[in-house]
Amino acid sequence: MFPIRDTIRSRSIPIVNYSLIAANVLVYLFQSILSQRGFQTLLGSFGLIPATFTLASSHSLLTIITSMFLHGSWFHVLSNMWVLYIFGDNVEDRMGSIRYLIFYLLSGILAALTHVFFAPGLAVPTVGASGAIAGVLGAYFYLFPRSRVLTFVPLFILPWFIEVPAVVFLGLWFILQLFSGLMIGGLAMEGIAWWAHIGGFIFGYILVRAFVPRPRVMVVRHQGDPWSYG
DSSP, rough: EEEEESSSOOOOHHHHHHHHHHHHHHHHHHHHHOOOOHHHHHHHSSSSSSSGOOTTTHHHHHHHHHHHGGOOOOHHHHHHHHHHHHHHHHHHHHOHHHHHHHHHHHHHHHHHHHHHHHOTOOOOOOSSSSHHHHHHHHHHHHOOOOEEEEEEEETTTEEEEEEEEHHHHHHHHHHHHHHHHHOOOOOOOOOOOOOHHHHHHHHHHHHHHSSSOOOOOOBBBTTOSSSOOO
8 A cells, every 4th residue: 555645734834844855855866976885885884783783882873863864765765755745744733843853853763773672683774764754653643543544555457546544554554564573573674674663653652642732721710700710
């Protein structure tokens, strides 16, 4: 299933979400002009490598952030940014831009640490915004359970478009990540860090409560009453 759009429109311009998309695309444009050797050197230097990661190293900690803005291919970056474009605007709308930026980065950090925990011996550089985006999906799952996602389903040779409840679409996505992660353990089969997706989604679902402003309580005082209603 491939998402086309959701049915909720953002009430404000998602400045941070657009900026994150632009930053990821611009970084990949820079990657694309490098030689193959330069490309691999960049990924090796600024990608997250679980086998050499240590909390005592400032460079290792830096790679948690830098790896979130690097991608391995055009399909990798475009598919990630498309999902972020569809779901991120609504989450930013509910959180506010500054909270959303902090939430996005924190989700990416926790997703990366989850990947390191489950794949401590993996020597392959891990890159991509998928972990942070998984956190956004977890937040969307919590905030917009009644939303619907227009989804493209390849049915033999005929294209089929159907609106799927967000809880079903994202629930199935998470189950697929969890099944893949449990089947292969900590390994990144086909270059996919499944446990980063799992960790990002779970932490996003949990942390969203702390990042969404609580509704204000209106206090109404009636003339002559010694108390307030709130």
